[in-house]
Amino acid sequence: MRYTCTAQQNSSFLIPKIMVERFLSQTSFTTQEDFIKNFKINVPENFNFGYDVVDAWATEQPDKPALLWTNDKGEHHQFTFADMKRYTDMTASYFQSLGIGHGDMVMLILKRRFEFWFSIIALHKLGAVVIPATHLLTKKDIVYRCNAADIKMIVCAGESVITEHITAAMPDSPSVKKLVSVGPEVAEGFDDFHKGIENAAPFVKPEHPNTNEDISLMYFTSGTTGEPKMVAHDFTYPLGHIVTGSIWHNLTENSLHLTIADTGWGKAVWGKLYGQWIAGANIFVYDHEKFTPAAILEKIQDYHVTSLCAPPTIFRFLIHEDLTKYNLSSLQYCTIAGEALNPAVFETFKKLTGIKLMEGFGQTETTLTIATMPWMEPKPGSMGLPNPQYDVDLIDHEGRSVEAGEQGQIVIRTSKGKPLGLFKEYYRDAERTHEAWHDGIYYTGDVAWKDEDGYLWFVGRADDVIKSSGYRIGPFEVESALMTHPAVVECAITGVPDEIRGQVVKATIVLSKDYKARAGEELIKELQNHVKKVTAPYKYPRVIEFVDELPKTISGKIRKARLREQNAQTA
Numbered sequence: 001m002r003y004t005c006t007a008q009q010n011s012s013f014l015i016p017k018i019m020v021e022r023f024l025s026q027t028s029f030t031t032q033e034d035f036i037k038n039f040k041i042n043v044p045e046n047f048n049f050g051y052d053v054v055d056a057w058a059t060e061q062p063d064k065p066a067l068l069w070t071n072d073k074g075e076h077h078q079f080t081f082a083d084m085k086r087y088t089d090m091t092a093s094y095f096q097s098l099g100i101g102h103g104d105m106v107m108l109i110l111k112r113r114f115e116f117w118f119s120i121i122a123l124h125k126l127g128a129v130v131i132p133a134t135h136l137l138t139k140k141d142i143v144y145r146c147n148a149a150d151i152k153m154i155v156c157a158g159e160s161v162i163t164e165h166i167t168a169a170m171p172d173s174p175s176v177k178k179l180v181s182v183g184p185e186v187a188e189g190f191d192d193f194h195k196g197i198e199n200a201a202p203f204v205k206p207e208h209p210n211t212n213e214d215i216s217l218m219y220f221t222s223g224t225t226g227e228p229k230m231v232a233h234d235f236t237y238p239l240g241h242i243v244t245g246s247i248w249h250n251l252t253e254n255s256l257h258l259t260i261a262d263t264g265w266g267k268a269v270w271g272k273l274y275g276q277w278i279a280g281a282n283i284f285v286y287d288h289e290k291f292t293p294a295a296i297l298e299k300i301q302d303y304h305v306t307s308l309c310a311p312p313t314i315f316r317f318l319i320h321e322d323l324t325k326y327n328l329s330s331l332q333y334c335t336i337a338g339e340a341l342n343p344a345v346f347e348t349f350k351k352l353t354g355i356k357l358m359e360g361f362g363q364t365e366t367t368l369t370i371a372t373m374p375w376m377e378p379k380p381g382s383m384g385l386p387n388p389q390y391d392v393d394l395i396d397h398e399g400r401s402v403e404a405g406e407q408g409q410i411v412i413r414t415s416k417g418k419p420l421g422l423f424k425e426y427y428r429d430a431e432r433t434h435e436a437w438h439d440g441i442y443y444t445g446d447v448a449w450k451d452e453d454g455y456l457w458f459v460g461r462a463d464d465v466i467k468s469s470g471y472r473i474g475p476f477e478v479e480s481a482l483m484t485h486p487a488v489v490e491c492a493i494t495g496v497p498d499e500i501r502g503q504v505v506k507a508t509i510v511l512s513k514d515y516k517a518r519a520g521e522e523l524i525k526e527l528q529n530h531v532k533k534v535t536a537p538y539k540y541p542r543v544i545e546f547v548d549e550l551p552k553t554i555s556g557k558i559r560k561a562r563l564r565e566q567n568a569q570t571a
Contacts, residue, residue: 024246047212054085058084065282066277068282084121095123109133124235133220151175164187239421241269256284257284260308301328308333323352331353368387370392371384391413395409411444447465469501475493478493478539489510492507492563508563
């Protein structure tokens with residue numbers, strides 16, 4: 001099927017209606033005090049992102065750019081909101097013909113294909129439940145997910161590495177009734193998405209698609225133990241991302257925003273959908289097989305991307321490129337999330353581009369929870385201040401709110417009710433829901449400390465903190481110290497068992513090109529002494545291992561659990 005994109009015409013006769021004004025009593029803020037006092041989201045009854053945002057834009061400003069999709073083969077499509085309404089209606093009608101309706105579970109394995117946006121909005125319009133998933137799932141992973149959630153349909157990219165795992169999983173996945181491929185291949189047993197939407201009947205909106213409390217979106221998220229949990233969000237969840245797009249990302253109706261994330265990861269709806277379209281921004285998507293920093297920089301240059309959000313790993317790679325080769329003058333604003341930011345990366349990027357990286361923190365279970373907002377001066381390495389949407393606190397093991405300078409677990413107090421954007425439950429798992437959320441407190445499992453100004457500084461997962469000779473050592477501080485040495489491109493800090501000290505600090509390090517030949521005892525000593533000078537001497541890594549790469553998740557986060565497993569195997 002050929003995709004026709006509506007030409008952007010002059011629509012000056014239209015009276016622009018700013019979308020965000022429908023949901024916020026006040027839309028701009030100048031100080032944190034102003035934000036805390038005046039930020040309020042108005043939640044409509046039976047809110048549905050498909051009808052109330054996408055279709056509303058299509059009605060009022062049909063030619064407004066919505067999604068600029070490109071790939072590594074030189075293709076690009078600029079979809080307007082009129083296009084998005086048309087294609088999501090066609091997709092919704094097609095899914096209806098396959099028996100999908102209110103409450104049905106549908107898994108999307110679509111990488112960065114534009115069909116992901118067609119499908120997720122279509123499923124919202126039907127009141128169905130969307131389960132985005134990574135293309136790295138194996139047969140075992142797919143079987144587990146299908147049975148845990150009673151998945152009824154899977155829509156996937158038509159690549160043999162994906163479809164073969166799905167096909168192999170089907171004999172053990174009795175709830176799945178339909179398999180759909182968006183191409184390029186349509187394997188045996190799969191329906192053709194593009195033929196399906198082309199031949200679909202005109203879409204008729206269901207009489208009652210959803211209530212606000214219905215589940216709209218679920219993510220499987222791995223914890224430290226047991227099978228992945230199913231994080232269930234309700235239909236109001238997109239409104240929780242107004243702060244993400246309109247405030248933290250600092251987007252306007254003229255923004256072209258790139259968040260580097262695969263659609264199988266929660267960061268995709270954080271940065272490539274909800275908050276961005278409510279802000280009226282044009283979402284930039286680069287569909288690529290292999291991440292190369294140079295290609296990302298070329299896209300920013302060629303398409304005049306104005307806003308970028310990515311995990312620190314990505315920025316670490318970007319600053320090792322020769323940025324003088326690229327015209328990045330369109331880039332106005334950059335945000336960072338996914339893991340804590342090393343101050344050395346902040347300073348280098350600022351020196352090279354003049355742009356300050358504005359950090360944010362949240363989880364699959366939440367929206368943006370802590371952030372450095374546009375009116376704030378960033379403190380490199382700090383997450384910023386709590387988003388007033390949530391009642392955020394730091395508490396110790398006794399449940400006491402900690403003072404400045406003390407470490408505590410990040411929690412969200414919910415005694416006044418569930419805040420907008422916080423998850424509904426771990427689906428079908430009351431025990432794990434209660435474990436994380438009880439007595440009016442949701443426990444994030446992340447540890448931080450706050451400074452005199454109230455800024456929060458990430459320490460690590462509660463189970464990542466290293467206890468050595470009576471000291472509690474946060475991995476991030478040691479990583480940040482190492483990152484200030486020119487030899488270190490990336491590193492990860494874990495604790496390894498020690499008979500005398502209980503645990504000692506281990507650094508697993510990827511060296512820069514110039515230092516690879518020096519890997520050995522001399523460089524280990526140099527790096528240890530460097531850490532002793534930069535931070536408290538007891539925190540230095542007693543064990544150092546040099547590796548070519550660190551194990552990562554699809555989202556670019558370093559897999560500490562995998563490193564701990566490897567440490568245990570070699571102990």
